Amino acid sequence: MASGKVRWLDQKRGYGFITSDDGDDVFLPASALPEGVSTLRKGTKVEFSIVDGRKGPQAMDVTLVGPTASIIKATRPSPDDMTAIVEDLIKLLDGAGNTLRRHRYPSPAESRKLAKLLRAVADDFDVQD
Structure with missing residues (x-):
């Protein structure tokens, strides 16, 4: 599983991006968030699987690693x-x-x-x- 931090997530648009620990940007669809989680703050540590999407790497099965960063x-x-x-x-x-x-x-x-x-x-x- 890959890990990284949430770069941004817009709940209205239904997507955002994660910056992986390797420095790559990974598309984050809102549907990949854990059940009961609708938004994440910038800097939240996450683990996720990566699949090839239409426009590049896409995060799936996102799990929260630690508390939400403020x-x-x-x-x-x-x-x-x-x-x-x-x-x-x-x-x-x-x-x-x-x-x-x-x-x-x-x-x-x-x-x-x-x-x-x-x-x-x-x-x-x-x-x-």
């Missing part, structure tokens, strides 16, 4: 770093609040910057187990 959890900043980030974000939001109290919105450039920072910090807090 990319978000692995790349989160440390709590000490997050403290500094949140405190800086509070200062930026306070400045935006002062501008709004003067009955004006921040400039479009400042608004885009603030929105981008808010999304980035939200992503660091959003851990999907």
Whole structure:
């Protein structure tokens, strides 16, 4: 049996790809997933059989090797770093609040910057187990 990691899987499309331990991409149809499993996260370790499909190697009889990897959890900043980030974000939001109290919105450039920072910090807090 071959082994590798899920590169991506799109449940809506019904397929994805596995990167084998040899470095090859293997087509992963959703029908090859174990019963009761409808999706896998990027980086999940799997074992599988390989058959020749119409467009190249295709995975069959996929089994999960270990727990699902959490990319978000692995790349989160440390709590000490997050403290500094949140405190800086509070200062930026306070400045935006002062501008709004003067009955004006921040400039479009400042608004885009603030929105981008808010999304980035939200992503660091959003851990999907």
